[in-house]
Amino acid sequence: MDTWLGSNPLRVQFPSLYLITTNKKALVSECYRKINSGRLWDWKWERIPNSESELRELNDLYSLLQLQRISCSKDVWYWHNFEQQDLSTKVVRQALNRNIDLNDPATDFVWNRWTTNKSLMFVWRAMEGKIQTAAALRNRGLNIPDTSCKICGAAEETAEHVLIQCNFAKRIWDKIANWIGIPMINLEGSIKDLFQELFGLQRSKKVRKAIHAIAIQTMWALWKNRNGKVFSNKHGPVQLITEEIKEASYKSLKARSKYTSITCQEWWDFNVVW
Known part of the structure; x- marks a missing residue:
């Protein structure tokens, strides 16, 4: 199975012999016997090789083995x-x-450990354009008759549209911006542009990290809402999804940071002493 003699495994180099061997996962040490200072190669066949291809391969195999030095050391x-x-x-x-x-250039994505691995992986893939939006599936060759956004229907469903540019997404982001006390952010660019704007906020390092974690959780919530609409025809209201983002981000912060003493009310008011 392994490549140890030549440039390919023996089963590839000698397919006719491989078909008639009884132990197709045999170790090298199981295929020879020591006789005095030499070796006698002794394979176990289902039958003796007799066809033209089998005999030719057997001769070639012996020729290769004569050139190979077999050591007694461990693999x-x-x-x-x-x-x-x-x-x-x-x-x-x-x-x-x-x-x-x-x-x-290195990836621009920042791995924020204050949020869940699942949401981190999702947003990283979204930045790379690898989430399964209708437009992405069409570009991969799938027959997608309608690639419009299933939430608003106003534009093609891309990662940027679903997560930041859709009218529904903008209403969510407006609620989030009001909650964390920042000016309304620009939602007309890319996901990368949005994160760069958040990292440029005049806030402390810890607050920016918390805002970044909230942004990741927001995108994950928007994607789950999109999937609910596509697969179950269920579409959550803005207020409910906003509350889910607050709750999920609070639980992630408590579980993944050292700020375990933050109360739910402090987080809900975003009035946290770091």
């Missing part, structure tokens, strides 16, 4: 192109450095 893992070194973190890092262009 070890190697990283491709680093066969002279045992597998280690250093070797993996060296291999990755060969294949990563360090001049490429």
